[in-house]
Amino acid sequence: MRIGELAERTGVSVRALRYYEEQGLLASQRSESGQRRYEENAIGRVRLIQQLYAAGISSASILEMLPCVVTGVAAPQVMTKLIGHRSSVVKQIEELQETLLQLDRVIAGATEAYATGKPCPPQ
Amino acid sequence: MRIGELAERTGVSVRALRYYEEQGLLASQRSESGQRRYEENAIGRVRLIQQLYAAGISSASILEMLPCVVTGVAAPQVMTKLIGHRSSVVKQIEELQETLLQLDRVIAGATEAYATGKPCPPQ
């Protein structure tokens, strides 16, 4: 498929896809005229990249880990990084869960406060 | 306490603390000579700010929500935003958990592969 279709099917912008290629994260075949062509599996690859980005992992780190994530095989140094990222992700999850509690506390409290008629201060 | 101490006790840089103030997120008393002075509760406030930042919430949104998070009272429009952020945080957690699964799969797979002696491809 061409880049526009991949963009649409993954929900990622065309610009972002070209950026991924620039970073070495996403390969493409080229047509004679130089247009990018992708296989079906590119969709999974793009989703994976986005997932790793969402975990706060940089392009450079993703570049290191990607082949291993795909093949399931990692060199020891990469393993170390993987484990590091793993614990970082665990930590992020824990922190977000705490944040969630905070938000819930506010939402519950605010609802109740409104039931009792106490307004929110302007600032 | 002065800004340096607050920075050290929260693990946040002095520059960041001044930035928080600039954004209206963190108030300070000023000494006669103009130096910032903070109460003990500033520590909790800074931690809270960092937590919200970690949840991907912008300064502007934090500014809106902060008084409500502190007082537990929110105006209806803020409530709407709070609920929006809540679900965004839930989504982030879910995505991170998926990422964690991916990473675990790789780590487990890689360990096994290494046990069987198959190396990681260079790229």
Place this chain on the structure above:
DNA sequence: CCTACCTCTGACGTTAATGTCAGGTTCCTA
């Protein structure tokens, strides 16, 4: 073959949360 839409490269713009530097003032301890 025409036309509207898609794609290309290259380059500069954007945003948010800081880092960093300069040049000057304040604080505290010996």
Place this chain on the structure above:
DNA sequence: TAGGAACCTGACATTAACGTCAGAGGTAGG
């Protein structure tokens, strides 16, 4: 009271992951 550490404001630098634009070429349906 001296001097180094900590603080001030102001301003420009940075980084990552894109957005956006220009100018040129490719593609597919009618």
